[in-house]
Amino acid sequence: MSLFFIVALPFLGALLPGLMNGAGRAACAGVTFTVSLAAFLGLMTNLPSVLAGEVVMARVDWMPVLGLNFTLMLDGLGFFFAMLILGIGLLIIAYARHYLARGDNMGEFFTYLLLFQGAMVGIVLSDNILLLLVFWELTSLSSFLLIGYWKHLPEGRQGARMALTVTGMGGLAMIGGMLILGQIVGSYDLSVILQNRELIQADPMYVPALILILLGCFTKSAQFPFHFWLPHAMAAPTPVSAYLHSATMVKAGIFLMARMWPVLSGTPEWFVIVTSAGLITMVLGALIAIFKHDLKALLAFSTVSHLGLITMLLGTGTAFGAMAAVFHILNHATFKAALFMSAGIVDHETHTRDIRRLGGLRTLMPITFGIVTIAALSMAGIPFLNGFLSKEMMLEETTHTTLFGIWWLVPALATFGSLLSAAYCFRLIGHTFLGPVRDNYPSKPHDPGFGLWGPPAFLVVLVVVIGVAPFLAEPFVKLVTASLLGGEAEVPKAYFKIWHGLVPALFMSVAAVVGGLLLMGVFKPLLRVWESTPRPEAKVIFEGLIEAAAALARRFIHTLHNGAFTRYAMIGSVAIIALGLHAWSTGTVGAPTRDPQSASVVAIAGWAMLVAATGGLVVMHRNRLLSLILIGIVGLMVSIGFVFLSAPDLAMTQFTVEVVTIILLLLALNFLPNRTPIESTVLRRVRDAGVAVAGGLATFALAYHYLLRDAVSTPISEFHLANSYKGGGGTNVVNVILVDFRGFDTYGEIIVLGIAALLIYALTETLLSGPVRARLLNRLPDQPRAGDMHPMMMVVLTRVIMPVVLMVGFYIFLRGHNEPGGGFIAGLIVSIAVVMQYMASGFAWTSSRLRYPYHGVIGAGVLIAGFTGIGSWFVGKPFLTSDFTYVRIPPFEKFELATAALFDLGVFLAVVGAVMLSLESFSRLAHRAQDKDSEHPMDIDPSRDDPPEDQPKPVTEGV
Amino acid sequence: MELLVASAIGIMTAGGLYLVLRLRTFPVILGMSLLTYAVNVFLFASGRLTIGAPPILRDGVEIYTDPLPQALVLTAIVISFGMTAVVVMISLGAFLGSDDDHVDDLLEEEVTSAEGTP
Known part of the structure; x- marks a missing residue:
């Protein structure tokens, strides 16, 4: 039988006991026994070759670049251990069938046991030391599960933890040792390593590698001073103790020492460390055992x-x-x-x-x-x-x-x-x-x-x-x-x-x-002497060490991570500025290669507005409503700047995003205090201002130097410009990049956007189902409410405007491939059209008239984009390969049909869904108990005879 | 022109940094928005500044601005909306839950002294 099967059988078989659990204990144990027996017989089929002195190999390249290959090897030593593991395993399974009590979950036990068996067989048959390490760690994990099998016993849990800690740390050390060994030899294949005794022992890294590998072996095989975990692991059910702690797992360290014996042994270091550790363990273990x-x-x-x-x-x-x-x-x-x-x-x-x-x-x-x-x-x-x-x-x-x-x-x-x-x-x-x-x-x-x-x-x-x-x-x-x-x-x-x-x-x-x-x-007097002599208790020392390490980690974390976010921001900013300064002072700056362009009066005026708005925002940020208006101006100026600097798509996006962001912040401000109180000291503000000015100067210097120099090598953009029409069928290069050249990026981004919206939705749900709900419902408005919250003029206007806006959105979407526009911008425009309805007629009125849940819109968008990408598989092209053609339907002019448009439709839907879901979530928070949901679109409607009962009285105070 | 754009980036960064270092959530969010503008403009400017040459292919036109930074910034703008919305939601949730819109956790001694005062 192939070696792969021998290793894989226990792992695959581990699925069965759990499934057979319902079929009774005999069936459960029987299937486990059968799996083990199959592996054992498979091993035995290789006996003739092993007896003939051959080494059976099986190899599959896994990650050849890393030197990590799934290579298995069966020689005499491996056969010997595999026989012990599988043979004694069979006896243990038969024994455990009768040992486990009726209340014990047998399927769980045998699943763990088979996992462990597979990992052990993997260790002894591995020809690649990295693969061996993987199996090594698997034995630590599966033995953890086995030792702690009786979860209700505290000794079991503690013993399992201790075993995992000790063998796990040893495993970490061994990873280091094995990596060094692989570096020395230049191969991670055991069969190669074993041929290089002289090379390894002459290397200066031999001793570190030896010590690290021995740490792994000694912890696994419970050698002094790591012997203490094994007795505590005895809290496991007895079949586990008999299997893991006498015949197999504790022999893994011994196995590895035997395996590495040809290349590691024979030096004074090996002799002194291994012999004395073994000798001490032998005497000490025997001495304690007596008592x-x-x-x-x-x-x-x-x-x-x-x-x-x-x-x-x-x-x-x-x-x-x-x-x-x-x-x-x-x-x-x-x-x-x-x-x-x-x-x-x-x-x-x-x-x-x-x-x-x-x-x-x-x-x-x-x-x-x-x-x-x-x-x-x-x-x-x-x-x-x-x-x-x-x-x-x-x-x-x-x-x-x-x-x-x-x-x-x-x-x-x-x-x-x-x-x-x-x-x-x-x-x-x-x-x-x-x-x-x-x-x-x-x-x-x-x-x-x-x-x-x-x-x-x-x-x-x-x-x-x-x-x-x-x-x-x-x-x-x-x-x-x-x-x-x-x-x-x-x-x-x-x-x-x-x-x-x-x-x-x-x-x-x-x-x-x-x-x-x-x-x-003379046992009795000896026992009295033994019991009266003070001895170090390994468990106490171990727990003390763990506690000390945990305390140290806590102190360390609390010092660095004390919850003061402002401090993190400060440290981060200063560190980035300092790094930039360091790079600046140690690097060289080439001469400018571009001439500065002259600025028109309009540009200077726009710049002045932007600077004034930013300055005003900083100075007046305590008035929150005012600062929202100011940041709106900044965004507007940035949009206009994009128009000016040949980026129409960006301008449209920035402008529309600006609208929804401001609406979002307004919704949030509805709940937050209107003013930011003065809390920081003058000194602190001066310090912050210093950091801010330094950061600003740094980015200014960087940007300015950047803008006056050409790119070092030709940008990839030349390719995009040259192939946009030929390959993508569109003249708007930005849009073609989004939906075609870098479509996969865009696909990822709409997914992120969708996730962000769902996160907001989930947070809202959590808030509304928690203690905050009552507070929100009984919240009193901190500002006088308008008497006419849903004014007629606005309602009429938004209704009239709605089809126009939708048509604009549709137009922007369709022309996106060739002219400024596209799915992102169209999505934002349509969202604004819908948001206006919410603003005009209120949340309840509008949402009762919307038939599509926004989650579904996001999902549909992502799916459409994804299926468009998958579609290219059917013609044998990679994911998201686009295609286009020109068709002519008689009354119209010739027009283009591109799969990219379908992808853009996905983008459009995802954007609409995400924006609307975010804003809708915020609006839901604003719902109050005393607000009666009006069935009318506006508060005052001349065509209505009966004035609504719940019409709020005009508020007179403060007028 | 270059000077104007670079200085605008610098000024928006400085304003953003100052606001990010404030103690309440709302100015911090505004500061992050300002930083977002600065970063987006900076990324956009990595294509260098070109006036009147949008990357819309036309017959006979040879000079176009660099389209790639524009495409990258376009998605960045939309994503930054998502990010802002999430941050606003988190800060709102924190405020509604504790009636406190401080950015920093209270230090332990401050908590005990606050509990001590009626």
């Missing part, structure tokens, strides 16, 4: 200890050490997963995992007792069980390892670690199963059904088989070792056998087992 009363905590720390052992073996950098590591990975996966599952059985049957409340289960749960005994004795290193063999090899390796120049350091610590390890294994058996039967178990214990004990029993069979007949596992372990070594060293010749003769390792082993037994003999 844990929780079965799973004991197993968790023992896992930490064994991971340390494997790490240490990889750290030695010898081929024999690597082989011992591979063998121990296999053995540890078998006995530790069995132990975890057995711990789950004990928990499941007795409802406690506290060793102090157990004991004497030997006769009550004989099958579980048998499984645990074999697995634990294997872990303790008793002959004829597989743990003995790899531990023997480990001790053998340590006798050749000299750390810090002290020959006895490593062997002594390793023996001590083994001693502690034997001790907790004996305690596990003795304190749980041996001893007198108690009468106060939380629940009456008995052996579970086959579904629960079958999977661990299967593993225990493997434990015994490998232990008795190690030659069966030998070829496979050597094959894996060979692929781990990657040709950098010879596979050791040593045979796997139980009896090696009276070698030092044997004596060390005997010492460890005997010492472990003795230690158990």
